Amino acid sequence: MGEDYKSMWMELGLDLDGHDALLNVLAQAYNDIFLSQKDRPETMSYFDFVMSEVHGLRIRELLEEKKTGRKIIGSYCVFVPEEIALAANATLIGLCSGADFATDEVEKLLPRNTCALIKSSFGFKLGKVCPYLESADMIVGENTCDGKKKSYESFKSLVDNLYIMDLPQVKSEQGRELLKNEYFRFKKAVEELTGVTITADSLKDAIRTVNAKRAAVHRLSLLRRHDPAPISGLDALLANQIFFYDNPARFTQSVNAICEELEKRVQKKDGAFPAKTVRILLSGCPQAVPNWKLPAIVEQSGAVIVGEESCVGERGCRNLTDDSGNSVDEMMEAIIDRYFKIDCAIFTPNGERIDHIKEMSKTYRADGVIHYGLQFCQPYLMEAIPVERALEKESIPCLRIETDYSMEDAGQLTTRVEAFIEQLR
Amino acid sequence: MGEDYKSMWMELGLDLDGHDALLNVLAQAYNDIFLSQKDRPETMSYFDFVMSEVHGLRIRELLEEKKTGRKIIGSYCVFVPEEIALAANATLIGLCSGADFATDEVEKLLPRNTCALIKSSFGFKLGKVCPYLESADMIVGENTCDGKKKSYESFKSLVDNLYIMDLPQVKSEQGRELLKNEYFRFKKAVEELTGVTITADSLKDAIRTVNAKRAAVHRLSLLRRHDPAPISGLDALLANQIFFYDNPARFTQSVNAICEELEKRVQKKDGAFPAKTVRILLSGCPQAVPNWKLPAIVEQSGAVIVGEESCVGERGCRNLTDDSGNSVDEMMEAIIDRYFKIDCAIFTPNGERIDHIKEMSKTYRADGVIHYGLQFCQPYLMEAIPVERALEKESIPCLRIETDYSMEDAGQLTTRVEAFIEQLR
Numbered sequence: 001m002g003e004d005y006k007s008m009w010m011e012l013g014l015d016l017d018g019h020d021a022l023l024n025v026l027a028q029a030y031n032d033i034f035l036s037q038k039d040r041p042e043t044m045s046y047f048d049f050v051m052s053e054v055h056g057l058r059i060r061e062l063l064e065e066k067k068t069g070r071k072i073i074g075s076y077c078v079f080v081p082e083e084i085a086l087a088a089n090a091t092l093i094g095l096c097s098g099a100d101f102a103t104d105e106v107e108k109l110l111p112r113n114t115c116a117l118i119k120s121s122f123g124f125k126l127g128k129v130c131p132y133l134e135s136a137d138m139i140v141g142e143n144t145c146d147g148k149k150k151s152y153e154s155f156k157s158l159v160d161n162l163y164i165m166d167l168p169q170v171k172s173e174q175g176r177e178l179l180k181n182e183y184f185r186f187k188k189a190v191e192e193l194t195g196v197t198i199t200a201d202s203l204k205d206a207i208r209t210v211n212a213k214r215a216a217v218h219r220l221s222l223l224r225r226h227d228p229a230p231i232s233g234l235d236a237l238l239a240n241q242i243f244f245y246d247n248p249a250r251f252t253q254s255v256n257a258i259c260e261e262l263e264k265r266v267q268k269k270d271g272a273f274p275a276k277t278v279r280i281l282l283s284g285c286p287q288a289v290p291n292w293k294l295p296a297i298v299e300q301s302g303a304v305i306v307g308e309e310s311c312v313g314e315r316g317c318r319n320l321t322d323d324s325g326n327s328v329d330e331m332m333e334a335i336i337d338r339y340f341k342i343d344c345a346i347f348t349p350n351g352e353r354i355d356h357i358k359e360m361s362k363t364y365r366a367d368g369v370i371h372y373g374l375q376f377c378q379p380y381l382m383e384a385i386p387v388e389r390a391l392e393k394e395s396i397p398c399l400r401i402e403t404d405y406s407m408e409d410a411g412q413l414t415t416r417v418e419a420f421i422e423q424l425r
Numbered sequence: 426m427g428e429d430y431k432s433m434w435m436e437l438g439l440d441l442d443g444h445d446a447l448l449n450v451l452a453q454a455y456n457d458i459f460l461s462q463k464d465r466p467e468t469m470s471y472f473d474f475v476m477s478e479v480h481g482l483r484i485r486e487l488l489e490e491k492k493t494g495r496k497i498i499g500s501y502c503v504f505v506p507e508e509i510a511l512a513a514n515a516t517l518i519g520l521c522s523g524a525d526f527a528t529d530e531v532e533k534l535l536p537r538n539t540c541a542l543i544k545s546s547f548g549f550k551l552g553k554v555c556p557y558l559e560s561a562d563m564i565v566g567e568n569t570c571d572g573k574k575k576s577y578e579s580f581k582s583l584v585d586n587l588y589i590m591d592l593p594q595v596k597s598e599q600g601r602e603l604l605k606n607e608y609f610r611f612k613k614a615v616e617e618l619t620g621v622t623i624t625a626d627s628l629k630d631a632i633r634t635v636n637a638k639r640a641a642v643h644r645l646s647l648l649r650r651h652d653p654a655p656i657s658g659l660d661a662l663l664a665n666q667i668f669f670y671d672n673p674a675r676f677t678q679s680v681n682a683i684c685e686e687l688e689k690r691v692q693k694k695d696g697a698f699p700a701k702t703v704r705i706l707l708s709g710c711p712q713a714v715p716n717w718k719l720p721a722i723v724e725q726s727g728a729v730i731v732g733e734e735s736c737v738g739e740r741g742c743r744n745l746t747d748d749s750g751n752s753v754d755e756m757m758e759a760i761i762d763r764y765f766k767i768d769c770a771i772f773t774p775n776g777e778r779i780d781h782i783k784e785m786s787k788t789y790r791a792d793g794v795i796h797y798g799l800q801f802c803q804p805y806l807m808e809a810i811p812v813e814r815a816l817e818k819e820s821i822p823c824l825r826i827e828t829d830y831s832m833e834d835a836g837q838l839t840t841r842v843e844a845f846i847e848q849l850r
Binding site: 109110111143149150151152166172173181283348350375381382385 | 534535536539568571572591592597599600603619658770771773798804806
């Protein structure tokens, strides 16, 4: 990224040396993992550009928005409804949590046995290397897992604009009621932040904008069911990751452009990998930028990832919101219905996630499932065992991986992944 | 325990060899840890007897109760209201979870990185060594931490009478509403189980019975504020542990008998340890029978434990229920109020726990606090850090311990505990 962003980063209070180090690692990883791929769709060049400007141009855009009075809301979870932010003239962005940073400082505030994602969110704040976090007028934490829920209590001392959203643990009538109350409370908080009252028109527009974004990603996903897969899992994951950062309308347009290219590829039977390549469904914990370790290992081991059953993937995108309501309340109900369907492992029981993994395996014609669990992520690690058992019953091989963000286990992971792929050939 | 229980254990489906092995370990540990103590109150002999018959006479009593049609309800958590069970003519008992058992089998169902308490509850079932569990007509699981919440999904396949109670995560109006709905749903389920409708009279009686039990334990606790402490922490912990197993009325009477003896001791300045012994408050995760490792290390290192800020301790016992209501609904509200005060680390935020630890430190005149966190127990391990910081501000030294049920770290723990005690002298 160009020299000219330095003053912007300084004004945001970033630690320039640390931030430079992070960007260098990111650029190197992107080069090694993404740019080295063969037969990429040409339209991926947009995302290459986005990534090369992830802390530059996009931040400048957000700061320009802020100058016009628009508010920026940062979030760590797909339960925070973008529709409500957009309808109140705010921008919602996903916050950085895909790399280890300032770990020594983090472990003064969090137990060592905390998952890498949570540690990362603390590290990016403590290390002052996340321009998104520093641009945010409001940061939303949510009571999902114990780790996040309890860590926000300490995070509150690091930021002065943390808003906590409670979430249900059970999909009961009462659970939906809790979500409803929390979404209405969030709507009010966002309206207070922006000074903009959400109207039926603005909410309908917002729902349509987000639906279009999700529909585009879903269109991309469905193209991956073909053999040969027209796009690598890494590139598709990248689109799912940028979903959380980019301007929604531009993102939608760019993903649709990729889809058009992929449709032609499918007709010509051009693939990112040869036909008959072993096909893997990745399922489990979210993979935030630049957490590309496991998918890189899978695809460098000669398999292609054909789907992500993850928050950064189909779990976050699959359901659209009914936009037919005429009043704010009707559309709020539709939003609640849509988000209440998310089959996150924080819910108990969560059988629909297992059904969905089986369904995705069929839709995307996966030869096997790799369950990706972040170390110390109790909800997903616990659910991985019944997931594996359910897949076994359907004769779908499953490999359970438990890892973190360090590269220490890369060799061992490669060996296990290669053996799994070999078994699927 | 006598030979004559064998047929009872066989009828309950216990694995006799495994059960014998467990009882032998238990008896040996009890001998080494409890009976070897000097200057014990004579009235502790009742609890020695209870422990010697913990899987014998008490189980026979429960089976006798069952013969008369009374139902047994097993629970793993202090959020399950004993008042409701008693009022419907059922007996509530705490279920075994204080020792490692059948770990290899457990780790087929649960991730290795699961806390020892949860693993133990699975191990006792898989190893068929818990007569309480096998006697229970209903087993109540609760959505407290992620570990328990998600593990019950697998536990359901091991037992056929698991009832799940949802719990709030926030002490909001809505959180209380959730607890209220859940307690009324539990009341209905218990009434269905027993065929007994709870009346104002039966509920008042039940509240009084449980209040008396809690008041007796609290009376015992308060006697420990004296120097010399009239009873060891181990013996007091034992009373808190047996709280969950024994017949309530007999337990109350027995604890009050201990209190009478201790009152005399206080007058005579007789202590379980000499005056001026370093005084420790233990705070954190629950310690179920036979999880005596840390308190044994503390007291064998020459300090006396003067309080347990724990579910098996003051967190579980401290608040009584208002029994002045005239209707079932009024008393149910009082029960909800009472349980909603429990300052478990599953709540966010949970500042009242920190206040309570500070208050207990003063009341019991502790020289320092040892925070006991079970490995992989995210709520308590995360909260331990702000607890330590808050105590530091009050100049109360705090030692954070993270351990499990194995004896592998006993040497290392002893070294750390001894150094901490030395610092307090």
